[in-house]
Amino acid sequence: MQSTEWRLMPSVLETPAACELHDLGRMGYARALALQTNMVERRKRGEIPDQLLIVEHPHVITMGRNAHMANVLASTDILERAGIELHSTDRGGDVTYHGPGQIVGYPIVDLREWKRDVVAYLRALEQVLIDALAEFGISGYRRTGATGVWVDGAKVAAIGVHISRWVTSHGFALNLDTDLDYFKYIVPCGLTQPVTSMRTLGCTARREEVTAEIAGAFARVFDRAIMEKE
Amino acid sequence: MIDVEMPQMGESIVEGTLTKWLKKPGDKVERDEPLFEISTDKVDTEIPSPVAGTLAEILVEEGKTVGINTVVGRISDGAASSPSGSASPAATTAPAAVASPAPAPQATVAQSDGASHIDAAPQAAPAPAAAQDTGTVVEETAGPLSPLVRKMARENNIDLSRVKGTGVGGRITKQDLEAFLNGQTGTAVAPVSAPRPVPAPPPQQAPVHVPAPAPEPARQAAPPPAPAPTQVAMPGAPPAMRVEPMTIMRQKIAEHMTFSKHTSAHVTTVHKVDMTKVAKLRDKLKGSFQAQYGFGLTFLPFMVRAACAALRQYPLVNASIEGTNIIYHRDINLGIAVALENGLIVPVIRNADEKNIVGLQRSIVDLATRARSRQLRPDEVTGGTFSITNFGSFGSIFATPVINQPQVAILGIGAVQKEPVVIEDAIAIRSTAYLALTFDHRLIDGALGDQFTAKVKSILENWSEEVM
Numbered sequence: 086m087q088s089t090e091w092r093l094m095p096s097v098l099e100t101p102a103a104c105e106l107h108d109l110g111r112m113g114y115a116r117a118l119a120l121q122t123n124m125v126e127r128r129k130r131g132e133i134p135d136q137l138l139i140v141e142h143p144h145v146i147t148m149g150r151n152a153h154m155a156n157v158l159a160s161t162d163i164l165e166r167a168g169i170e171l172h173s174t175d176r177g178g179d180v181t182y183h184g185p186g187q188i189v190g191y192p193i194v195d196l197r198e199w200k201r202d203v204v205a206y207l208r209a210l211e212q213v214l215i216d217a218l219a220e221f222g223i224s225g226y227r228r229t230g231a232t233g234v235w236v237d238g239a240k241v242a243a244i245g246v247h248i249s250r251w252v253t254s255h256g257f258a259l260n261l262d263t264d265l266d267y268f269k270y271i272v273p274c275g276l277t278q279p280v281t282s283m284r285t286l287g288c289t290a291r292r293e294e295v296t297a298e299i300a301g302a303f304a305r306v307f308d309r310a311i312m313e314k315e
Numbered sequence: 316m317i318d319v320e321m322p323q324m325g326e327s328i329v330e331g332t333l334t335k336w337l338k339k340p341g342d343k344v345e346r347d348e349p350l351f352e353i354s355t356d357k358v359d360t361e362i363p364s365p366v367a368g369t370l371a372e373i374l375v376e377e378g379k380t381v382g383i384n385t386v387v388g389r390i391s392d393g394a395a396s397s398p399s400g401s402a403s404p405a406a407t408t409a410p411a412a413v414a415s416p417a418p419a420p421q422a423t424v425a426q427s428d429g430a431s432h433i434d435a436a437p438q439a440a441p442a443p444a445a446a447q448d449t450g451t452v453v454e455e456t457a458g459p460l461s462p463l464v465r466k467m468a469r470e471n472n473i474d475l476s477r478v479k480g481t482g483v484g485g486r487i488t489k490q491d492l493e494a495f496l497n498g499q500t501g502t503a504v505a506p507v508s509a510p511r512p513v514p515a516p517p518p519q520q521a522p523v524h525v526p527a528p529a530p531e532p533a534r535q536a537a538p539p540p541a542p543a544p545t546q547v548a549m550p551g552a553p554p555a556m557r558v559e560p561m562t563i564m565r566q567k568i569a570e571h572m573t574f575s576k577h578t579s580a581h582v583t584t585v586h587k588v589d590m591t592k593v594a595k596l597r598d599k600l601k602g603s604f605q606a607q608y609g610f611g612l613t614f615l616p617f618m619v620r621a622a623c624a625a626l627r628q629y630p631l632v633n634a635s636i637e638g639t640n641i642i643y644h645r646d647i648n649l650g651i652a653v654a655l656e657n658g659l660i661v662p663v664i665r666n667a668d669e670k671n672i673v674g675l676q677r678s679i680v681d682l683a684t685r686a687r688s689r690q691l692r693p694d695e696v697t698g699g700t701f702s703i704t705n706f707g708s709f710g711s712i713f714a715t716p717v718i719n720q721p722q723v724a725i726l727g728i729g730a731v732q733k734e735p736v737v738i739e740d741a742i743a744i745r746s747t748a749y750l751a752l753t754f755d756h757r758l759i760d761g762a763l764g765d766q767f768t769a770k771v772k773s774i775l776e777n778w779s780e781e782v783m
Contacts, residue, residue, distance in 0.1 A: 102563070
């Protein structure tokens with residue numbers, strides 16, 4: 086061999102658009118929201134690719150734009166005594182609860198680079214969770230007019246999204262081994278329907294396993310290459 | 316005065332709830348500044364102002380649900396004070412649709428020169444609702460047509476003014492176009508007024524809605540005849556065609572495949588290889604291999620191993636072309652084509668020649684698994700110097716693969732099959748496969764192509780390396 090000049094060849098088939106995955110672990114709602122807001126702004130400016138934030142919140146009740154205080158069943162001082170924060174947010178949907186044992190996902194996706202379709206986005210988020218649940222033998226499904234993922238008539242994952250200039254924020258909350266008693270303080274999303282968790286359904290999967298399946302399903306449904314970030 | 320409409324936030328969305336005005340009448344608003352919020356199902360969306368100006372009027376109160384394209388408010392544009400075209404609709408970013416009161420031809424011009432033309436429009440513009448009553452004529456540049464409808468119309472050369480929209484607000488839907496294509500002329504109506512020239516749509520359209528057909532006396536020519544339907548569809552028959560945009564991956568594949576065919580002088584040579592020795596070895600080791608390593612043993616790592624040895628012997632096959640230079644690569648980075656559900660990707664085993672059969676099989680399983688779950692890192696699909704494609708796994712006995720640019724050769728592996736073979740005038744049952752090497756004849760002559768392939772064949776037929 087005469088010349089041995091070495092260089093990296095460009096890829097023939099490029100990978101799909103990137104999506105950075107951040108597992109934030111346990112983080113307070115306000116702090117995670119600030120982080121999320123910051124990333125949304127950077128995404129709008131095109132400084133970062135799509136993001137998928139995964140987080141677990143301490144007990145908090147959040148109220149969407151369309152929330153009715155009547156759907157918070159406990160008075161504020163009862164909530165305070167139970168150690169539950171109350172937060173207003175700009176996401177869609179009514180009241181919901183987040184807490185330990187829940188896998189909360191905040192995808193920050195520029196829908197201009199996807200389908201420019203907010204309803205298709207909701208359906209895709211449902212698909213991600215349905216696919217991930219299927220990996221653990223749980224058959225989740227959709228219900229017309231009741232966004233979220235359902236199993237045997239009970240809601241296992243809630244979805245609420247905010248969009249600004251086609252960039253998404255907020256997202257989904259999947260009950261892994263959430264203490265479902267906390268949902269008694271609210272009428273989740275204004276629906277008087279039971280909630281459930283993967284644990285209640287007999288699944289003993291660990292958080293990291295479920296998160297990995299969610300990331301994999303997200304990559305497939307949105308055609309994104311997931312890059313794990315510290 | 317600019318009308319602000321309830322925007323369409325997706326193809327299936329027909330209405331939205333205005334949840335909150337972020338500005339009060341009389342407030343100044345910048346272009347792209349959030350103006351109001353809408354809610355559809357579980358999504359809240361901030362809608363930016365299409366123009367800079369002053370919010371003059373709120374027509375839809377908070378909490379009301381209205382159809383898309385309904386005028387929800389009016390902005391008196393600040394065109395006089397900001398003449399720099401700031402009143403033009405945010406063509407590429409704003410999801411808000413702007414109902415321009417301008418006559419249609421001006422609205423099309425407004426793409427490039429928004430403010431002045433819109434300003435020139437009569438103030439007493441008819442509300443879009445009026446359009447529904449007058450037999451809607453939606454021009455290609457007008458209205459919230461979905462990208463799919465636009466593309467379909469473009470590809471089929473459909474004059475959209477001849478298609479009657481049955482969607483909300485007279486919007487043309489995919490079904491309308493399909494019906495039109497099926498020759499159900501009952502749904503196609505001639506424009507109520509003179510036809511207008513339909514300009515080619517710019518790639519990113521300003522969502523300008525033309526509220527009413529604009530008669531244009533200067534061009535009173537008869538409408539062009541509708542494209543004659545080539546077939547009469549049975550009632551209720553599925554549409555003759557379906558239009559679907561390519562995924563990004565599909566576009567890339569298409570681009571690279573034609574690019575490769577345009578770039579290299581593709582020649583394929585095929586050698587038949589007797590895989591009996593390898594097949595027997597594999598059969599013997601299959602069980603213990605699986606037990607020890609947790610994944611199966613296939614023919615592919617043997618092929619890779621043989622190819623690496625041949626590449627070391629014939630470095631030109633591991634080279635690439637840059638202009639009039641030949642680039643020889645120190646490393647053998649071997650790309651393995653992996654079929655995905657809806658596409659193809661070629662992850663790379665770096666320094667493949669430094670790995671034994673176990674290491675190669677492990678890399679193949681790992682890369683293929685992560686390719687299918689889309690979890691490859693970018694550096695795992697770059698830097699390949701030679702590729703192997705295993706179409707045999709789909710039953711093909713031989714094929715002529717396309718070179719993975721900027722490489723100069725690709726080895727295709729056909730299915731390993733048992734067949735009768737004549738050996739010294741006796742008929743024997745042997746496991747055989749075809750090896751198809753496609754090489755770039757600009758750099759590799761036929762003789763070298765065959766020497767290389769014969770080397771691969773010889774290594775496989777006389778396999779001597781320990782596997783485990």
